[in-house]
Amino acid sequence: MDAPSLMGILTAISIAVSLAIWIPIALKVRVRRTEVYLSGEPQAGYRLGITEVSWSVRRVFEKLYAAILNYVQTGVFNDWFAISLPYLILLLTLLTVVTLVGGGG
Amino acid sequence: MHSVSAAPALLVAVAFSLPLIYLKVRSVKFFHGVSLVTTVSVFLLTLHVQHYIISRETPIVYRMGGWPPPLGIVYEVDALSALLATYTALVIVFIVAYSYWYLGEDPGTPYYYSLLLGAEAGLLGIYYTGDVFNLFVMLEVLGITCYGLVAYYRSSREAVEASFKYAFFGAIAGLLYFVAAVTTYASFGNLTMGFVAAHTRPLLRHSYQYFYQFIDVFTWGNITGAVAVIVALSLWTFTFKAGVFPNHFWLPDAHPAAPTPISAVLSGLVVNAGAYASIRFLYTIFGVYDPLSQFYHLSPYFSVVLSFIGAASAVFAPIMMLIQRDVKRLIAYSTIMHLGLVFTGFSLGTALGVKASLYHILTHAAGKALLFMSAGVAVEASKTRRITDLKAVGRLNPLVGASVAISCFSLVGLPPLGGFFSKFALYQAFIEAGRFELTAVLLISSGLALLGYFKIIQPILFGFPPSDLNTSKLRELSLWTSLLPLLLLLIVLNPITVEVLLNEAAESAVLAGKYISQAVESYISYIREVQLSPGG
Secondary structure (H helix, E strand, C coil): HHHHHHHHHHHHHHHHHHHHHHHHEEEECCCCCCCCCCCCCCCCCCCCCCCCCCCCHHHCHHHHHHHHHHHCCCCCCHHHHHHHHHHHHHHHHHHHHHHHCCCCC | CCHHHHHHHHHHHHHHHHHCCCCCCCCHHHHHHHHHHHHHHHHHHHHHHHHHHHHCCCCEEEEHHHHHCCCCCCEEEEEHHHHHHHHHHHHHHHHHHHHHHHHHHHHCHHHHHHHHHHHHHHHHHHHEEEEHHHHHHHHHHHHHHHHHHHHCCCCHHHHHHHHHHHHHHHHHHHHHHHHHHHHHHHHHHCCCCHHHHHHEEEEEHCCHHHHHHHHHHEEEEEEEHHHHHHHHHHHHHHHHHHHHCCCCCCCHHHHHHCCCEEEEHHHHHHHHHHHHHHHHHHHCCCHHHHHHHHCHHHHHHHHHHHHHHHHHHHHHHHHHHHCCHHHHHHHHHHHHHHHHHHHHHHHHHHHHHHHHHHHHHHHHHHHHHHHHHHHHHHHHHHCCCHHCCCCCCHHHHHHHHHHHHHHHHHCCCCCCCHHHHHHHHHHHHHHHCCCCHHHHHHHEEEHHHHHHHHHHHHHHHCCCCCHHHCHHHHCHHHHHHHHHHHHHHHHHHCCHHHHHHHHHHHHHHHHCHHHHHHHHHHHHHHHHHHHHHCCC
């Protein structure tokens, strides 16, 4: 067997083994919810107070706040990547398609 | 040495010297003095460069080591980059004056200034460079110094965690931009911004036939396919640096954890580098909004993407401001909002939009630096960042109270402060472009932010004054010399004073002709010099 073929086979095996290990793990992992993280706000003690100026706005958007706090600004790397990575993929896909299909050049 | 390169070179030299000098000189005041003199000198140099460019009405091309583009790295400074560099240097002077008040006899001062001057060198390098790869280097210089500054209080677990997050994502952003730079080189065959811009404008070939016969030798790739990848990767990186949604996540952690003067640098100045680089890439280099560019057909898509990013930041961030309990974290979210507004401005693709964005960058930088520094006085006096526990320092020192109030009012956009005029310019630009939904975003975000800013104003101006405060510290000259000029700056940043500068800067961003021709002329003049020399 020549060197390029051997390299191709070994690469294919390593990718297959990696996928075999990674896919079951990826299927098990779920987004975690964190209550407190060091450089963030301690979110567990969040209360609405009528004395605060923003009280009415906070009352109206309470569910939105809860969603943002629990799922967007959690302080966990994975959660950030869950938003940031699709943004990168979207940018790459959109620009590649419109540049090539749109007839640039 | 030309003054274009003198400013970054001086900063780098002093930044590296300070820790070495500290081995012999133990007086902390010496380092405060050296840093202040250095930043004032750098401001004068940047001012000289700006004056030179405005009077000549053409950009400057400075060849590093005499090597011409595309073989060597060049600094190419136009009215846009000169304006931002000068303004950055000016604000940093006041921040250094505030650092003297804030740090006092802190033994880490030499290292602090070493990193701060390094960050300023990175910022000026970003604004001045005319080379795609050198921009990567300068982004890294800025990033690495900022990671260190965020972790300045290294015994604080919070600061170390915030710095680690910032550094981790900064490394990813740097890597993506590096791939973009490699792709640029692989397709365009060079990394000089002016040359890459020339390649994207096929109509210019008639004007520069002499140039293209040389430069076409370097081009070996498919630039049409490559530009999509380059712009996507760079825009992701620049939105990370600017801290706009959805790449904002590091900012509310990193900015509050840093020492207060550094929070002012990060929120007022560092984020602007991302906005500037986006404008430079989209307008000057790839000409997405330039009818002469072969990528002009991308402009509607970029308008949608950029205005969505900007609008999402401008609405999301003030909502987050309302629920913060940490004063510095609240101000950090306000930065996300304002950078979002800046992005909506230049998403329009018009000269008025770019001008409004630049104007908002200026007023936001002064307002945000002043707000961080004045609120920082209350944090120091109260020994907490919790908003409800802040003491009414504004009642003891009218300057601090006025600084908090006026900076908040300017950021909200109340007349006759600078923030009002910049938001009014944004409003005009949206109306002119027929983007009425963005005017709604601007008004909603300002209204929500007003509620957030009241959370800061209320305890500092109308709360309980501190009983055990050393009031002599509030009367120190360094506090007055740092807050008062920024306060006055917010008042004088009106269209009468900055209109001409903003018009020049916006014109040089939208019309890339002069930027391209100066880079090309630099190359042609070198070729002629070589041909005329005895050995040529």
